[in-house]
Amino acid sequence: MTDSIDATPRGGVEAPDRFRTMMRGFPTGVAVVTATDLAGQPWGMTCSSVCSVTLDPPTLLISLRSASPTLAAILGCGRFTVNLLHDRAWRTAELFASGNPGRFDLVDWDLDADSAGPHLGSDAHAAADCRVGTTVPAGDHTVVFGEAYRITLRPGHPLLYGLRGYRRWPSAEPTN
Structure with missing residues (x-):
């Protein structure tokens, strides 16, 4: 038996919870x-709404809360870095989801002249420096398309999140 509801606003108050x-x-x-704001202050937040859009040009999509100070910094400076966390x-991930104003004092990070935003080298297996392209409002979020101009890769397995928990990518070889 399938349990379904109409997820549109007229579907009732339980629609957002079920979604x-x-x-x-x-x-x-x-x-x-x-990202860094125009004064050079670092900003950052955990984001699981990331996906690749196209290889030519290499473009990522991120979705951030419209009221986020990280989004304000991104829009102000016109660039950002996506740090893909290792397992x-x-x-x-929890620190940058917490809103702790001192989060950058609690992690190793670097920012060179070519970086779009701080790199979390001790915690990321990859980083993409991006220039802001198109932005699209979507509900209480803003979707940002960023063209990747530099990719940094390090050894490591990706951190996964689902069912309210963090997991390690299985080490077994993928099957086709």
């Missing part, structure tokens, strides 16, 4: 999106 429950069962990679970085 959240559905998405909990869809595991995703974990990233910390970072031992779940504490960093």
Whole structure:
């Protein structure tokens, strides 16, 4: 038996909760999106709404709360970094999801002249420096398309999030 509801606003007050429950069962990679504001202050937040859009030009999509100070920094400077966290970085994922104003004092990070935002080198297996392209408002979020101009890769397995928990990517070889 299938349990379904209409998820549109007219579907009732339980629609957002049921949508959240559905998405909990869809595991995703974990990233910390970072930028610096015009004064040079670092900003960042945990983001699981990241996906590749196209290879030519290499473009990523991120979705951030419209009221987020990280989004304000991204829009102000016109660039951002997507740090893909490795499987031992779940504490960093929680830290950047917490809103702790001192989060950058609690992690190793670097920012060179070519970086779009802080790189979390000790916690990320990859980082993409991006220039802001198109932005699209979507409910209480803003979707940002970013063209990747530099990719940094390090050894490590991706951190996954689903069913309200962090997991390690299985080490077995994928099957085709």
